[in-house]
Amino acid sequence: xxTLAHAAHDxxxxxxxNLKHAIRYPSVGFGSAMTPILMLLLFVYAFGDSIGAxxxxxxxxxxxxxxxxxxxxxxGVAAGSMSTSIAxxxxxxxxxxxxxxxxxITRSSFMTGHVVGSVIQTxxxxxxxxxxxxxxxxxxxxxxxEWLAAAGLLTxxxxxxxxxxxxxxxxxxxxxxxxxKPLLVQFLPFLGSAFVPAGSMSPGLRWFAENQPFTPMxxxxxxxxxxxxxxxxxxxxxxxxxxxxxxxxxWSRSLFNSTTKR
Numbered sequence: 001x002x003t004l005a006h007a008a009h010d011x012x013x014x015x016x017x018n019l020k021h022a023i024r025y026p027s028v029g030f031g032s033a034m035t036p037i038l039m040l041l042l043f044v045y046a047f048g049d050s051i052g053a054x055x056x057x058x059x060x061x062x063x064x065x066x067x068x069x070x071x072x073x074x075x076g077v078a079a080g081s082m083s084t085s086i087a088x089x090x091x092x093x094x095x096x097x098x099x100x101x102x103x104x105i106t107r108s109s110f111m112t113g114h115v116v117g118s119v120i121q122t123x124x125x126x127x128x129x130x131x132x133x134x135x136x137x138x139x140x141x142x143x144x145x146e147w148l149a150a151a152g153l154l155t156x157x158x159x160x161x162x163x164x165x166x167x168x169x170x171x172x173x174x175x176x177x178x179x180x181k182p183l184l185v186q187f188l189p190f191l192g193s194a195f196v197p198a199g200s201m202s203p204g205l206r207w208f209a210e211n212q213p214f215t216p217m218x219x220x221x222x223x224x225x226x227x228x229x230x231x232x233x234x235x236x237x238x239x240x241x242x243x244x245x246x247x248x249x250x251w252s253r254s255l256f257n258s259t260t261k262r
Contacts, residue, residue, distance in 0.1 A: 014113025071194025080122030088169030163248030
């Protein structure tokens with residue numbers, strides 16, 4: 001068996017292990033979907049009429065559901081990163097990695113299995129969020145190709161954020177701290193255009209909202225699902241995803257290699 005085939009086989013084994021853990025303990029993975037779902041319900045039913053009336057063209061609650069849903073979906077994808085940080089920190093602190101080191105297992109397969117498994121769980125959670133959004137009134141005129149492009153964008157976002165979360169799990173000393181470190185990433189969409197247009201914010205906050213990564217991601221998804229203008233947001237989103245994924249991968253690899261050499 002070639003080196004590449006051996007690495008792929010080990011990565012699939014680690015992926016199967018992580019998916020079995022996710023099925024056995026669904027509270028961690030699916031618990032990440034509860035935050036965006038609760039935010040969706042809160043903002044739609046508590047603030048939907050007032051915020052919707054302030055949107056361009058008005059429209060009330062129905063218009064606000066269509067505006068809010070893409071931002072909540074992106075928030076849900078970001079929230080899915082927490083399970084990666086917790087799972088990796090748990091493996092590192094409970095000694096299972098030391099057992100793997102005694103086996104003929106490719107070193108990279110440990111991280112690959114965690115990241116790919118987390119992306120799959122995150123996309124399942126995103127489907128749940130979309131289902132709830134449809135139940136509360138979200139309506140999309142997107143074509144099948146646009147839905148496919150939206151799924152591709154969310155997968156890229158999940159992949160990038162998961163690699164960053166993996167690094168946060170590696171620098172955490174306890175599972176509790178691993179669950180807290182990704183909180184900034186999870187709630188960064190709040191400071192973007194997920195809940196209200198960036199143009200309605202104060203100048204300082206507006207500048208931050210327009211130049212942080214989750215705003216172009218949200219606007220791209222919103223354009224794909226609701227037909228609003230995407231502009232440059234598409235390639236900006238993919239650039240952010242590529243940069244975050246590369247930085248998270250290099251950071252994670254460096255941390256994992258230095259930790260397992262001790």
